[in-house]
Amino acid sequence: MFGRKSRRFEISPDEHREQQIEHVHSLTYALLLDLVAWFLDIREPVNEALFPEYRLAQLKDIPDPRERLSAYCSPRLLATWEPVRSRWLTRGIRVKPDFGTTATLQIEGLDGEGPPRAVARFTDRSVVEQGAQRQYNSRDWVLTTWLRPDLSRIEDATFRPAGLEEGAR
Amino acid sequence: MFLSLLPDPASPQAVGMLQAAIDPTTGSAAVPAPVRGLMFFSARGAVARELDGWWERHVPEDARPVILVMDEPGLEAHLGGLDSEVVVGIAGEAERSRYARHAHAHLVVTNDPTALAEHAIEAFPCFRRDAPAVVEGATEARPSVLFMPRLQPQAPTRVAPPPPPPVPVPEAGESLTTALTDPFTELSTVAPLPPERHGDELSRASLFADGTARAAAALTEARPRLGIVSRLLVRRRRIVIPREIGDLVLGLHPPPLVVVPARKGGVGKTVTAGAVAQVIGYALGDTTGSAAIVDQNIGNPDQWGRLDIPATAGTVRQLMAALSSGLELPPTPAWAKTPALGVYPEDRAAADAYPPGLIQRFVQHLRERHVFLVVDLPNRLPDYTTAEAAICAAYLELADLVILPTTDDPSALLGVLEYLDTPSMRGKLVMVSYIVSTDRQLRTHHVVTDLLDEIRKRVVAIETVPKSEKATLAIVKGVSILDISPKLRDAYIRVTRTAVRALAAAG
Numbered sequence: 001m002f003g004r005k006s007r008r009f010e011i012s013p014d015e016h017r018e019q020q021i022e023h024v025h026s027l028t029y030a031l032l033l034d035l036v037a038w039f040l041d042i043r044e045p046v047n048e049a050l051f052p053e054y055r056l057a058q059l060k061d062i063p064d065p066r067e068r069l070s071a072y073c074s075p076r077l078l079a080t081w082e083p084v085r086s087r088w089l090t091r092g093i094r095v096k097p098d099f100g101t102t103a104t105l106q107i108e109g110l111d112g113e114g115p116p117r118a119v120a121r122f123t124d125r126s127v128v129e130q131g132a133q134r135q136y137n138s139r140d141w142v143l144t145t146w147l148r149p150d151l152s153r154i155e156d157a158t159f160r161p162a163g164l165e166e167g168a169r
Numbered sequence: 170m171f172l173s174l175l176p177d178p179a180s181p182q183a184v185g186m187l188q189a190a191i192d193p194t195t196g197s198a199a200v201p202a203p204v205r206g207l208m209f210f211s212a213r214g215a216v217a218r219e220l221d222g223w224w225e226r227h228v229p230e231d232a233r234p235v236i237l238v239m240d241e242p243g244l245e246a247h248l249g250g251l252d253s254e255v256v257v258g259i260a261g262e263a264e265r266s267r268y269a270r271h272a273h274a275h276l277v278v279t280n281d282p283t284a285l286a287e288h289a290i291e292a293f294p295c296f297r298r299d300a301p302a303v304v305e306g307a308t309e310a311r312p313s314v315l316f317m318p319r320l321q322p323q324a325p326t327r328v329a330p331p332p333p334p335p336v337p338v339p340e341a342g343e344s345l346t347t348a349l350t351d352p353f354t355e356l357s358t359v360a361p362l363p364p365e366r367h368g369d370e371l372s373r374a375s376l377f378a379d380g381t382a383r384a385a386a387a388l389t390e391a392r393p394r395l396g397i398v399s400r401l402l403v404r405r406r407r408i409v410i411p412r413e414i415g416d417l418v419l420g421l422h423p424p425p426l427v428v429v430p431a432r433k434g435g436v437g438k439t440v441t442a443g444a445v446a447q448v449i450g451y452a453l454g455d456t457t458g459s460a461a462i463v464d465q466n467i468g469n470p471d472q473w474g475r476l477d478i479p480a481t482a483g484t485v486r487q488l489m490a491a492l493s494s495g496l497e498l499p500p501t502p503a504w505a506k507t508p509a510l511g512v513y514p515e516d517r518a519a520a521d522a523y524p525p526g527l528i529q530r531f532v533q534h535l536r537e538r539h540v541f542l543v544v545d546l547p548n549r550l551p552d553y554t555t556a557e558a559a560i561c562a563a564y565l566e567l568a569d570l571v572i573l574p575t576t577d578d579p580s581a582l583l584g585v586l587e588y589l590d591t592p593s594m595r596g597k598l599v600m601v602s603y604i605v606s607t608d609r610q611l612r613t614h615h616v617v618t619d620l621l622d623e624i625r626k627r628v629v630a631i632e633t634v635p636k637s638e639k640a641t642l643a644i645v646k647g648v649s650i651l652d653i654s655p656k657l658r659d660a661y662i663r664v665t666r667t668a669v670r671a672l673a674a675a676g
Contacts, residue, residue, distance in 0.1 A: 039352040049249070076362055088355045095351055127233070128349040134294060135349045141357075158537070159356040 037065035171199040174238035179282035195295035210247035415452035425569040430546035432584025442545035444661035450510030458540035459509040486516035522556035551593035582620035
């Protein structure tokens with residue numbers, strides 16, 4: 001009765017949900033990091049020691065952040081961001097990203113009612129510099145991602161300043 | 170915050186130099202650390218706890234620490250993961266390679282610890298200095314500070330951004346104090362992607378179509394892959410919209426809500442709403458944004474209902490029901506053949522008003538998905554006496570621009586003035602789309618011109634549209650008004666451009 005055969009090989013619904021949450025968390029974190037690396041044109045593998053929260057192990061050795069992003073973001077989304085990145089790079093602005101330590105992540109739609117959606121709120125404390133001008137950001141942002149039902153890919157994502165994400169004008 | 174890990178007796182001297190040079194308005198400070206050199210980083214046990222406590226007391230959480238330290242064997246191994254900038258005094262150029270991976274380390278070849286203070290005073294902006302002489306044509310010196318990403322406190326990245334492209338010379342009048350954009354600010358201008366479009370969702374194609382649903386399906390399916398080329402091949406005709414319209418629309422944030430109400434029927438309200446939305450859709454065709462046209466003429470949905478709507482197309486009523494029941498994503502809109510235009514038809518049986526709060530949520534929902542919203546409202550003055558009037562009042566409350574269509578029928582012109590007098594219109598941005606009669610006597614009659622003059626004083630603009638039977642023909646043939654007549658197309662492009670300019674000017 002309590003021998004090897006009695007071992008449970010199927011995960012429970014709670015464990016499944018836990019895995020889903022963990023996966024969405026990983027994707028959201030990876031998106032934030034890879035997107036910033038892409039915008040800053042940093043082409044290096046993800047340093048595991050520096051970013052232990054980056055849990056997409058199969059991607060972390062890929063130096064090109066665009067390539068990493070394409071592994072879990074829809075091509076339409078990346079195509080949308082391409083011109084934005086190009087425009088930003090031409091500004092010649094340098095950034096030291098700092099997203100604080102108190103980001104929150106709200107996940108919805110894992111129960112199958114509607115596409116899964118993750119809403120991350122974080123504070124941008126980056127230092128932005130251009131020429132002799134330096135700026136210390138302190139702004140709350142909301143990153144909303146819409147995922148495939150099987151959580152295999154991020155289909156869409158938006159960044160909105162907190163408070164404006166609800167469409168306030 | 171400058172921390173000296175320099176050895177005595179140079180440390181007090183260096184701290185003194187820094188303190189004397191710091192601009193007091195910056196709030197910066199310089200302090201000597203209780204433990205100097207490599208030991209500051211490698212301490213363990215009780216010493217480490219003491220140092221942690223010292224750090225918490227002396228280094229504010231939001232400060233940018235800059236550590237001054239002389240090189241020691243193995244120092245470089247402790248710099249990874251450090252959330253500070255470090256000025257390191259090295260004995261020679263050969264030592265630079267040891268710190269190659271630490272972009273946050275400023276290396277100064279010197280044996281004099283006070284030279285690090287001098288370097289810091291030169292390199293960081295928090296020190297008093299004379300205003301540099303302006304030399305015409307001189308290249309602006311690049312700051313020597315490198316920034317590193319930091320996504321969590323214990324593990325900052327140590328990768329410096331690449332050398333930036335040449336900094337564009339500020340144009341005349343451009344202030345150096347202008348806020349710098351960051352990637353998120355840029356990204357926040359991007360609207361959510363429109364849902365993937367499928368052939369069976371092209372229900373409202375007939376509203377704006379110039380071909381079959383099959384062609385429309387081919388168009389929308391090919392668009393993501395082939396872009397403009399495919400559209401040119403499939404559509405044969407391409408409506409040219411001034412680029413200014415698309416550019417201005419993409420610069421509007423949050424997505425504006427434009428409502429088109431009227432006091433009386435027969436003034437081209439639905440045509441105006443549809444044409445403006447279509448122009449915006451074409452203007453956005455090559456971008457990532459999309460517009461939405463919403464039928465809220467609940468008392469008279471025939472204008473839309475007579476068009477071919479498949480059963481799968483979600484109506485506004487269904488969307489409202491989904492929103493009120495807490496479902497996150499109501500059904501996708503139907504997609505017009507016009508590029509980047511989502512169509513939200515109303516239920517043919519709709520007659521009830523929606524609560525203002527629900528309308529607010531609905532508009533919010535649309536704003537998350539589109540960059541420009543046009544709502545066709547009932548022919549009612551806004552108030553809360555009837556369902557249709559309540560719909561008008563609720564949308565007007567949220568509207569960023571009101572387009573009042575009229576003809577030169579005096580009763581229609583009086584209807585515009587009557588609309589302008591309603592409390593809901595106070596403070597609203599309003600423009601008028603004026604269908605000009607072909608009858609010269611009528612359009613130049615003093616009653617008409619007097620009423621127009623009165624209206625002109627109270628709105629941001631009046632744009633004229635030629636009266637044309639082609640507008641009726643467009644409805645009969647089920648084709649777009651933009652496709653039926655070049656004159657009408659040009660007129661509604663003007664109406665749209667004026668609307669967009671007014672929105673942009675209003676900020």
